[in-house]
Amino acid sequence: MSENKFGKIEGFPEGSVFEKRSEIKAAGLHNHLVNGISRVAGVGCDCIVLNGGYIDDQDSGDKILYTGEGGRKKNSTKHTFDQPFLRGNLDLSKNKYNGLPIRVIRGSKHFEKKYSPISGYRYDGLYYLDDYYAEEGAHGHRIWRYSLTKEVNTDLPPARGKDTPAPRRERTTNQPQRNPTIPQTLKMDYDFKCQVCDIRLEANGVPHAIGAHIKGLGTPHEGPDIRENMLILCPNCHYLFDAFAFSIADDFSLIGRDGNLTVNRNHNIELDFIRYHREKFEIASRI
Amino acid sequence: MSENKFGKIEGFPEGSVFEKRSEIKAAGLHNHLVNGISRVAGVGCDCIVLNGGYIDDQDSGDKILYTGEGGRKKNSTKHTFDQPFLRGNLDLSKNKYNGLPIRVIRGSKHFEKKYSPISGYRYDGLYYLDDYYAEEGAHGHRIWRYSLTKEVNTDLPPARGKDTPAPRRERTTNQPQRNPTIPQTLKMDYDFKCQVCDIRLEANGVPHAIGAHIKGLGTPHEGPDIRENMLILCPNCHYLFDAFAFSIADDFSLIGRDGNLTVNRNHNIELDFIRYHREKFEIASRI
Numbered sequence: 001m002s003e004n005k006f007g008k009i010e011g012f013p014e015g016s017v018f019e020k021r022s023e024i025k026a027a028g029l030h031n032h033l034v035n036g037i038s039r040v041a042g043v044g045c046d047c048i049v050l051n052g053g054y055i056d057d058q059d060s061g062d063k064i065l066y067t068g069e070g071g072r073k074k075n076s077t078k079h080t081f082d083q084p085f086l087r088g089n090l091d092l093s094k095n096k097y098n099g100l101p102i103r104v105i106r107g108s109k110h111f112e113k114k115y116s117p118i119s120g121y122r123y124d125g126l127y128y129l130d131d132y133y134a135e136e137g138a139h140g141h142r143i144w145r146y147s148l149t150k151e152v153n154t155d156l157p158p159a160r161g162k163d164t165p166a167p168r169r170e171r172t173t174n175q176p177q178r179n180p181t182i183p184q185t186l187k188m189d190y191d192f193k194c195q196v197c198d199i200r201l202e203a204n205g206v207p208h209a210i211g212a213h214i215k216g217l218g219t220p221h222e223g224p225d226i227r228e229n230m231l232i233l234c235p236n237c238h239y240l241f242d243a244f245a246f247s248i249a250d251d252f253s254l255i256g257r258d259g260n261l262t263v264n265r266n267h268n269i270e271l272d273f274i275r276y277h278r279e280k281f282e283i284a285s286r287i
Numbered sequence: 288m289s290e291n292k293f294g295k296i297e298g299f300p301e302g303s304v305f306e307k308r309s310e311i312k313a314a315g316l317h318n319h320l321v322n323g324i325s326r327v328a329g330v331g332c333d334c335i336v337l338n339g340g341y342i343d344d345q346d347s348g349d350k351i352l353y354t355g356e357g358g359r360k361k362n363s364t365k366h367t368f369d370q371p372f373l374r375g376n377l378d379l380s381k382n383k384y385n386g387l388p389i390r391v392i393r394g395s396k397h398f399e400k401k402y403s404p405i406s407g408y409r410y411d412g413l414y415y416l417d418d419y420y421a422e423e424g425a426h427g428h429r430i431w432r433y434s435l436t437k438e439v440n441t442d443l444p445p446a447r448g449k450d451t452p453a454p455r456r457e458r459t460t461n462q463p464q465r466n467p468t469i470p471q472t473l474k475m476d477y478d479f480k481c482q483v484c485d486i487r488l489e490a491n492g493v494p495h496a497i498g499a500h501i502k503g504l505g506t507p508h509e510g511p512d513i514r515e516n517m518l519i520l521c522p523n524c525h526y527l528f529d530a531f532a533f534s535i536a537d538d539f540s541l542i543g544r545d546g547n548l549t550v551n552r553n554h555n556i557e558l559d560f561i562r563y564h565r566e567k568f569e570i571a572s573r574i
Contacts, residue, residue, distance in 0.1 A: 058507070065507050082573055097526075131503055133531070134571040142570050147507050152439060201523060203532035204571055216418055220345070220352050220434050235522035236488060239384075244420070245490035283429050284421040284491055286369055 006046045006100045006180065007126060014125040015158070017117065018105075024049070024121060029103055037069055037088030042188075043180045044100045045092040045129075049121070051107030055138055059112035061156040064104065064127065068092065068144035071137075082142035085134075085204055089144045093132045097208065098180060101126035102148060106157065115157045124157040125150060178225050183211020186227050186267065194234035195262045196241070196254065201234060210238045214273040221276070228270040231261075247281035248274050256285065293333045293387045293467065294413060301412040302445070304404065305392075311336070311408060316390055324356055324375030329475075330467045331387045332379040332416075336408070338394030342425055346399035348443040351391065351414065355379065355431035358424075369429035372421075372491055376431045380419045384495065385467060388413035389435060393444065402444045411444040412437060465512050470498020473514050473554065481521035482549045483528070483541065488521060497525045501560040508563070515557040518548070534568035535561050543572065 009028050018024050021033045030047040031038040038047040050059065054067035068089035071079040083089060095102060104124045110116035115124075127148040137143035150156075192207035193200045201208045212233045215223030223229050233241060240246055246256035250271055253260050255278065263269060296315050303314075311317045317334040318325040325334040337346065341354035355376035358366040370376060382389060391411045397403035402411075414435040424430035437443075479494035480487045488495045499520045502510030510516050520528060527533055533543035537558055540547050542565065550556060 063506050085571070093530075130505070131508070133567045134573075135567065136570055142573055145507070199523065201526060201532075203527055203530035206530075208526060208530065218417070219350050220432070221418070235526055236486065239488060239495060239522055240490055243380075243490035243493075243495065245488075280420045280422065283423060284372070286421075286429060 005040065006044070007103075009103075012123060014123060014155075016123045018121040018123070019119075021049070021121070024105060024123075029123060030105065035069065035088065037092055039088055039091035040180065041091060042094075043091065043184045044094040044098050045088065045102055046100070047103040047105065048092070049105045049107060050110045050112075050116075051121070052109050053111035054143065057111060059110070059115055061115050061159070062150040064148045066146045066148060067137075068146065071141055071143060079137050079139040079141045079143065083144050085144065085206070090206060092129065092146055093144075093206075095129035096132060099128070100180060101128055101151065103127075104148070104150075114159050116160070118160070122157070127151065178217065182225065182227050183230060183232075186211055186230055187232050189264055189267065190232045190262070192232070193262070194237050195231050196233060196237040196246075196259070198262065199234045199236075209233065210235060212238050212241065214269070215276045223273060223276075228268050229273045231269075241277075244277075244281045244284040247278040249278070250274065255281065292327065293331070294390075296390075299410055301410060301442075303410045305408040305410075306406075308336070308408070311392060311410075316410060317392065322356065322375065324379055326375055326378035327467065328378060329381075330378065330471045331381040331385050332375065332389055333387070334390040334392065335379070336392045336394060337397045337399075337403075338408070339396050340398035341430065344398060346397070346402055348402050348446070349437040351435045353433045353435060354424075355433065358428055358430060366424050366426040366428045366430065370431050372431065372493070377493060379416065379433055380431075380493075382416035383419060386415070387467060388415055388438065390414075391435070391437075401446050403447070405447070409444070414438065465504065469512065469514050470517060470519070473498055473517055474519050476551055476554065477519045477549070479519070480549070481524050482518050483520060483524040483533075483546070485549065486521045486523075496520065497522060499525050499528065501556070502563045510560060510563075515555055516560045518556075528564075531564075531568045531571040534565040536565070537561065542568065 012027050024030045025033060030049060036049050037045055039045045057067055058065040068083050071081055071083035073080060104127045105121050106116050106124055107121045108117050108119050127150050130147045130149050132146045134142050134144055187209050192209040209232050212231050213223050214229050214231060215221050217223055217225055246254050248261055249255055252263055299314050305311050308320045312320060323336050324332055326332045344354055345352040355370050358368055358370035360367060391414045392408050393403050393411055394408045395404050395406050414437050417434045417436050419433045421429050421431055474496050479496040496519050499518050500510050501516050501518060502508050504510055504512055533541050535548055536542055539550055
């Protein structure tokens with residue numbers, strides 16, 4: 001499992017073109033030579049290739065409706081069974097909650113000719129997963145659909161038939177870099193149970209929790225992206241912790257609500273980060 | 288309470304300049320003539336003016352650390368009591384959870400001269416609230432701090448001393464328009480209690496819930512932004528509903544978990560939207 005493979009890859013700006021899938025793989029943009037979905041197992045999808053596509057997929061340049069993988073026998077384009085909510089389909093769904101960007105690559109066989117390159121492949125920048133859901137496909141079996149939106153305020157991919165592609169600028173994001181494998185490992189250590197209220201959320205066999213930084217990342221808090229600065233929380237307790245409804249004492253008892261933080265033996269929470277949160281909590285809760 | 292006052296105002300692109308606060312008010316960019324914070328009560332902040340500032344505010348163009356209002360006697364710049372978590376300070380904090388953009392206007396008296404106009408005021412585009420927290424200010428009293436980040440991939444405001452300001456393009460966002468007063472009214476109708484599990488979250492006297500669309504807004508679902516298509520949910524039940532862990536029958540009993548949806552007499556949930564969700568739920572939960 002490689003680290004930090006989400007987002008922009010140095011040296012390959014938006015608009016980069018490739019002749020073959022093997023070049024895309026060598027550039028580190030996508031893990032595979034054939035599959036559409038590239039992913040970090042249990043974490044999320046980092047890249048998709050659009051080359052072909054399901055009969056009612058849609059692509060308007062900045063918005064894509066993408067169909068998951070599976071449900072077809074090898075070398076068949078006909079769906080003869082339900083697509084499973086596993087592997088690529090499962091990991092792509094996680095981007096809705098982890099907010100990680102997905103690199104989109106369009107190939108010359110992409111169904112939407114307007115935005116496909118005339119030959120080879122083109123990297124078209126970062127997209128975010130707005131939503132996913134299951135529906136009955138044209139052949140009567142379940143397909144998983146994913147709707148993606150291009151990073152706000154970036155250019156559309158170049159349309160065919162225009163002589164000169166639109167100018168593209170290199171852009172940078174304001175988001176602090178996170179290593180998504182840190183919360184993933186910690187979530188598994190806690191079996192996705194909230195360290196505050198012990199609840200474990202699950203949807204269709206897939207558990208869900210939030211890896212919350214105790215001292216926030218980025219300005220102004222400048223907390224580090226390490227497991228010693230992280231708690232596994234359900235969304236409700238995440239909100240309450242974040243909004244200073246409660247805090248945590250040095251002995252891990254809760255302040256402002258009953259109970260104790262559950263802390264595993266191998267999770268060495270740094271007390272300095274807890275104290276930073278507690279200081280803000282104490283000032284916030286003065287009447 | 289006017290509607291849809293968040294975000295871009297037609298006719299006043301980023302970089303628009305104004306001589307006086309009254310012109311800013313007349314343009315519909317900001318509600319007040321003196322206050323820094325413009326807001327829709329109970330919903331969020333739509334605009335702030337930076338003109339002066341607290342001693343350790345920060346402004347690097349794309350990131351702003353802003354201090355809330357109050358804590359000072361009239362016409363004094365010295366903080367002599369704790370800033371309350373009320374009015375502007377409270378409503379500005381809500382942007383962290385509602386995700387609404389904040390118009391930022393810099394005046395010539397703004398402490399950070401690099402990004403302030405030489406005279407008058409300048410509208411510098413949309414910023415989002417990353418975080419807020421309380422701390423002890425330089426005078427020993429509580430201040431509320433707000434950290435904002437400019438919309439991703441937009442230009443920095445023009446810096447002084449450059450002959451020509453950087454070119455600015457009109458940009459559009461991909462987000463579907465929402466009317467934030469609809470969920471606010473509905474939340475108050477339910478006293479911020481989750482319609483599924485009845486929990487009511489509260490932090491420092493401020494309740495919190497999510498106004499969730501049953502049939503999603505925007506592509507591909509194209510659900511409408513009306514209260515008949517909305518549920519008031521806690522973050523946990525919002526995740527579970529959204530991820531198809533459960534759905535709702537026509538008689539409002541829950542499917543996939545025990546219990547019934549709480550529905551107020553004046554909340555006429557449209558069954559077509561419930562059925563749309565249920566159909567997706569049923570396909571998603573096939574093994």
